[in-house]
Amino acid sequence: xxxxxxxxxxxxxxxxxxxxSIISLMTGQMYIPPLTIIKIIASNFIPLTPxxxxxxxxxxxxxxxxxxxxxxxxxxxxSISGASFQxxxxxxxxxxxxxxxxxxxxFGAALGILMSDSLVVIQISAFLxxxxxxxxxxxxxxxxxxxPVLMLVLAGIIVGSLFSALTSFLKYIADPMNRMPAIVFxxxxxxxxxxxxxxxxxxxxxxxxxxxxLLIRWRINVLSMGEEDAKAMGVNTELTGAVIIVCATVITAxxxxxxxxxxxxxxxxxxxGRLLVGPDHRxxxxxxxxxxxxxxVAVDTIARSIMVVEVPIGILTALIGAPFFAILLRKNRPxx
Amino acid sequence: MDRMIKxxxxxxxSVMIIASFSCSPGKGDGEITAGPEDRVITDMKGNxxxxxxKLERVALLGGPTGQIAYILGAQERLCAVTGSIATxxxxxxxxxxxxxxxxxxxxxxxxxxxxxxKSNAQLVIAGDTDGEIVRSKTGIAVAYFxxxxxxxxxxxxxEIMFYASVFEAEKRGEAxxxxxxxMIAFINERISSIPVNKRKVIYNGYNxxxxxxxxxxxxxxxxxxxxxxxxxxxxxxxSSKQEGLHSGLGEVSMELVLKWNPDIIVIDMxxxxxxxxxxxxxxxxxxxxxxxxxxxxxxxxWDRPTAEAAVLHxxxxxxxxxxxxxxxxxxxxEIKRFYKEIFGFNLTDKHARMIEEGSFRxxxxxxxxxx
Numbered sequence: 001x002x003x004x005x006x007x008x009x010x011x012x013x014x015x016x017x018x019x020x021s022i023i024s025l026m027t028g029q030m031y032i033p034p035l036t037i038i039k040i041i042a043s044n045f046i047p048l049t050p051x052x053x054x055x056x057x058x059x060x061x062x063x064x065x066x067x068x069x070x071x072x073x074x075x076x077x078x079s080i081s082g083a084s085f086q087x088x089x090x091x092x093x094x095x096x097x098x099x100x101x102x103x104x105x106x107f108g109a110a111l112g113i114l115m116s117d118s119l120v121v122i123q124i125s126a127f128l129x130x131x132x133x134x135x136x137x138x139x140x141x142x143x144x145x146x147x148p149v150l151m152l153v154l155a156g157i158i159v160g161s162l163f164s165a166l167t168s169f170l171k172y173i174a175d176p177m178n179r180m181p182a183i184v185f186x187x188x189x190x191x192x193x194x195x196x197x198x199x200x201x202x203x204x205x206x207x208x209x210x211x212x213x214l215l216i217r218w219r220i221n222v223l224s225m226g227e228e229d230a231k232a233m234g235v236n237t238e239l240t241g242a243v244i245i246v247c248a249t250v251i252t253a254x255x256x257x258x259x260x261x262x263x264x265x266x267x268x269x270x271x272x273g274r275l276l277v278g279p280d281h282r283x284x285x286x287x288x289x290x291x292x293x294x295x296x297v298a299v300d301t302i303a304r305s306i307m308v309v310e311v312p313i314g315i316l317t318a319l320i321g322a323p324f325f326a327i328l329l330r331k332n333r334p335x336x
Numbered sequence: 337m338d339r340m341i342k343x344x345x346x347x348x349x350s351v352m353i354i355a356s357f358s359c360s361p362g363k364g365d366g367e368i369t370a371g372p373e374d375r376v377i378t379d380m381k382g383n384x385x386x387x388x389x390k391l392e393r394v395a396l397l398g399g400p401t402g403q404i405a406y407i408l409g410a411q412e413r414l415c416a417v418t419g420s421i422a423t424x425x426x427x428x429x430x431x432x433x434x435x436x437x438x439x440x441x442x443x444x445x446x447x448x449x450x451x452x453x454k455s456n457a458q459l460v461i462a463g464d465t466d467g468e469i470v471r472s473k474t475g476i477a478v479a480y481f482x483x484x485x486x487x488x489x490x491x492x493x494x495e496i497m498f499y500a501s502v503f504e505a506e507k508r509g510e511a512x513x514x515x516x517x518x519m520i521a522f523i524n525e526r527i528s529s530i531p532v533n534k535r536k537v538i539y540n541g542y543n544x545x546x547x548x549x550x551x552x553x554x555x556x557x558x559x560x561x562x563x564x565x566x567x568x569x570x571x572x573x574x575s576s577k578q579e580g581l582h583s584g585l586g587e588v589s590m591e592l593v594l595k596w597n598p599d600i601i602v603i604d605m606x607x608x609x610x611x612x613x614x615x616x617x618x619x620x621x622x623x624x625x626x627x628x629x630x631x632x633x634x635x636x637x638w639d640r641p642t643a644e645a646a647v648l649h650x651x652x653x654x655x656x657x658x659x660x661x662x663x664x665x666x667x668x669x670e671i672k673r674f675y676k677e678i679f680g681f682n683l684t685d686k687h688a689r690m691i692e693e694g695s696f697r698x699x700x701x702x703x704x705x706x707x
Contacts (some may be wrong), residue, residue, distance in 0.1 A: 309574060
């Protein structure tokens with residue numbers, strides 16, 4: 001019995017993600033052997049006498065594990081949202097940020113940084129404004145009755161520019177010594193601030209939305225054939241579209257609120273997925289999810305290891321991803 | 337072919353001519369014409385600048401150095417200032433008029449030229465970038481301070497004496513330098529007997545995530561050593577400009593801080609409670625022993641190379657790390673003595689407490705907004 005091609009690809013990708021995760025736990029500012037990692041994690045469930053230093057335990061439990069989990073969630077979430085949006089809008093240039101969620105969340109974070117010193121306040125503010133901006137874009141698109149998808153994209157651009165301008169304004173009036181740099185730095189994206197507690201709140205949100213998108217993924221195929229055809233086939237396009245938008249927005253806003261704005265992933269990972277399994281969303285979504293998760297974890301491991309000072313991850317995702325993507329494009333011409 | 341060569345040669349020549357006109361800031365002024373009402377000062381780049389003997393209107397475009405005018409007693413002669421000094425809460429308490437001076441600069445490179453001209457300045461003191469803007473757009477004389485070295489104690493002393501020569505306040509400049517020297521000598525006398533392996537490791541965790549710090553190649557290295565402590569971030573270099581952070585600052589990863597395992601953590605934003613209750617920080621020595629503190633702030637934040645921080649910050653660190661060596665000293669009294677003798681500010685106990693607790697910091701940080 002042979003495993004079908006789709007299944008093989010998924011299996012290989014899953015193994016790759018696991019491998020990258022293990023390497024990620026081992027590497028960093030200090031090397032920790034795999035056996036110690038296993039013992040440390042196991043000691044939370046079964047009684048073990050520690051033969052490792054509390055520092056090593058704290059590095060694994062409080063820094064690397066939450067960071068790994070956040071990398072997996074954000075990478076998976078952004079890529080699956082990107083793949084769904086590209087299907088929904090029938091446009092390969094769409095990223096999950098298209099409806100203004102990143103601009104809104106960026107403004108929310110900047111406002112949070114101005115108003116408060118607390119990370120929690122900054123995160124909540126980012127999440128709220130991410131949701132507000134997409135809601136605004138959605139409502140705005142309802143005002144006009146022609147071609148809903150096109151109007152939605154345009155409304156997203158309008159709302160996004162508005163919030164970008166507001167963010168620039170906040171940067172302009174912010175104290176140039178501390179607050180302004182903090183805003184700029186935050187907007188560049190980093191997984192350095194993730195805590196286990198964040199994941200407790202954000203993790204279930206990610207899981208729920210990713211599951212929802214996976215469950216309706218065959219409908220995206222129908223939607224991507226065009227609105228008229230989809231309606232003719234009896235799919236409620238409005239409802240499906242709304243579910244996709246809500247899930248992708250919640251994922252992106254949650255991602256921005258724990259990691260800042262990480263570009264490139266949501267736009268390009270779906271293309272890599274398409275190169276691997278073609279444009280069928282039933283296969284594309286799970287594969288994008290795996291590629292995105294593995295990719296972000298790999299890049300984040302590099303971000304916290306190559307230099308003693310942190311390299312903003314947004315820079316690396318593009319720096320490593322772009323040439324890689326160019327080579328892939330050259331090798332096999334993808335159909336869209 | 338010949339034509340081509342000629343054109344190329346002409347182009348090269350014109351490039352050279354243009355280059356020779358626009359070469360480094362402040363160089364090649366040509367002859368100096370000083371009238372009987374003038375005097376000549378030498379700025380920190382070695383340029384000779386002619387200024388009136390009646391120098392009453394000076395614009396200070398330096399960031400952290402704005403407070404020097406108070407140290408020299410020359411605040412009345414400031415006609416235009418930089419944002420961070422005009423919004424300093426502590427300065428405003430003792431010199432309310434500062435709030436009404438025109439603010440002609442926010443950060444390096446953003447100078448409001450019209451406002452500067454309107455302020456009718458006789459002399460502008462600025463760093464390279466701002467000075468070049470003023471030179472190219474106005475006819476106001478510019479004296480340059482050296483912002484590339486304005487860091488360590490010796491550089492601060494040199495800078496003070498340069499400003500003192502501008503304002504003809506050499507006595508007050510020397511008074512500050514003597515104060516600084518005797519403070520350093522005093523701290524050293526108390527801490528020099530502590531063996532290196534008993535010295536405490538300080539980690540400065542700035543920003544709301546407490547992961548931004550000043551590395552071993554910044555002024556902070558010297559300042560921490562003067563306090564008899566060790567800089568946790570000594571091994572890393574942060575002096576190069578990192579995008580999105582103020583120069584000298586760099587972000588490190590949480591696991592690096594865990595590896596350093598400092599004895600003392602100093603933060604500048606956020607609450608101590610929030611940090612102490614964060615599981616990520618729990619295994620660090622400083623958190624276990626309750627040695628987490630908020631950095632004080634006075635006229636300006638102390639994690640910058642300012643004149644006030646050069647004197648008081650090492651004392652604060654030394655007293656925080658080794659309280660047993662300073663039982664006879666009250667830090668608040670030292671604060672009051674310094675601002676009275678050097679700034680001429682009579683601080684109340686409440687002001688001294690606010691400086692020590694860092695509560696002026698919030699006001700410095702939010703100052704730009706309330707404008």
